[in-house]
Amino acid sequence: MSTVASAEFWAFVGVVSGIYTVLALGIQLEFGFAGLLNFGHVAFMAIGAYSMAILTVKAGLSMWLAAVLGILLAAASGLLLGLPTLRLRGDYFAIVTIAFSEIVRYVATNEDSLTGGSQGTINLSGPGAAAQYNGQWERFQAWLQQTLHIGAKDAAMLLVVWVVALGLTAALALAMRTPWGRVLKAVREDEDVAASLGKNVLAYKLQALALGSAAAGLAGCLYAWQFSFFSPDDFAPLLTFFAWMIVILGGLGRTFAVPVGALAFGLVFAGTRFFDFAPFSYFDSAERAYLRLIVIGLLIILLVLFRPWGLLGRRQEALLE
Numbered sequence: 001m002s003t004v005a006s007a008e009f010w011a012f013v014g015v016v017s018g019i020y021t022v023l024a025l026g027i028q029l030e031f032g033f034a035g036l037l038n039f040g041h042v043a044f045m046a047i048g049a050y051s052m053a054i055l056t057v058k059a060g061l062s063m064w065l066a067a068v069l070g071i072l073l074a075a076a077s078g079l080l081l082g083l084p085t086l087r088l089r090g091d092y093f094a095i096v097t098i099a100f101s102e103i104v105r106y107v108a109t110n111e112d113s114l115t116g117g118s119q120g121t122i123n124l125s126g127p128g129a130a131a132q133y134n135g136q137w138e139r140f141q142a143w144l145q146q147t148l149h150i151g152a153k154d155a156a157m158l159l160v161v162w163v164v165a166l167g168l169t170a171a172l173a174l175a176m177r178t179p180w181g182r183v184l185k186a187v188r189e190d191e192d193v194a195a196s197l198g199k200n201v202l203a204y205k206l207q208a209l210a211l212g213s214a215a216a217g218l219a220g221c222l223y224a225w226q227f228s229f230f231s232p233d234d235f236a237p238l239l240t241f242f243a244w245m246i247v248i249l250g251g252l253g254r255t256f257a258v259p260v261g262a263l264a265f266g267l268v269f270a271g272t273r274f275f276d277f278a279p280f281s282y283f284d285s286a287e288r289a290y291l292r293l294i295v296i297g298l299l300i301i302l303l304v305l306f307r308p309w310g311l312l313g314r315r316q317e318a319l320l321e
Contacts, residue, residue: 011154015226017266018161021259023219024246025168026212032253034208035188040097041216043104044074046235048217049224053121067221074217075210082209108232120231157226173255245300251310260312
């Protein structure tokens with residue numbers, strides 16, 4: 001392995017791992033606790049990020065208000081998707097969510113006047129609007145550095161992202177100890193039994209989907225703050241499966257396993273870029289990027305084979321119907 005990467009690089013890895021934690025918490029809520037097989041989770045991340053950018057540029061709102069509205073729009077989109085589709089079970093619902101995520105991505109690609117199209121938010125509404133968006137981002141960055149007394153942008157974002165991620169993790173852990181959380185687990189195990197006890201199964205599923213979508217929308221806002229400019233390619237289906245890898249790696253049904261899984265995934269994903277020994281040295285940098293995904297995939301396969309309940313999961317939680 002080559003020389004150790006700079007502190008700035010690992011700070012960046014920490015920020016991205018925190019964003020993935022927020023994204024994966026939505027999957028943990030939807031599948032780990034409610035049994036909803038959502039393979040289109042990244043769509044709500046895109047809705048949150050693009051809504052914030054559009055409201056900032058076209059409506060002139062502050063980033064704070066635009067972020068709140070973006071999260072609410074992501075939650076509302078989850079409700080709208082769930083109302084006609086949550087009566088579907090298992091694989092059928094998963095197929096619908098994949099289709100929905102691709103619809104969102106293609107709309108973002110083709111609606112140039114609304115989203116900036118394939119060029120992303122840098123082309124949201126021409127050079128003037130791009131400068132306006134970047135100016136708000138720079139003011140936000142300056143506020144972070146002044147308030148937190150931290151000089152580097154990544155250091156400030158590292159603190160903000162992980163405060164949000166750990167706060168959301170703690171909130172979800174507390175929610176799962178309430179009667180509401182116990183009903184969600186009952187729905188996951190056997191929704192017919194839950195319905196026979198007088199529980200409105202559809203309502204609980206909708207709540208889980210809406211809250212999980214809101215978490216994805218929040219991850220989208222954090223992603224936008226970190227990268228400033230983004231395009232539809234940043235919200236490809238692969239990002240959803242990164243979140244699934246994190247949940248599986250940490251452990252299904254274990255809230256505090258999500259940040260552990262995100263950090264482990266981030267370290268493996270970032271660390272493999274420094275593999276300069278054989279057979280990795282036989283490939284160029286672009287080919288090595290794909291090999292990294294193969295290595296991560298093999299690690300996940302081995303984990304599923306030998307410890308399917310994850311690093312911190314419980315065996316009982318893996319026994320989902």
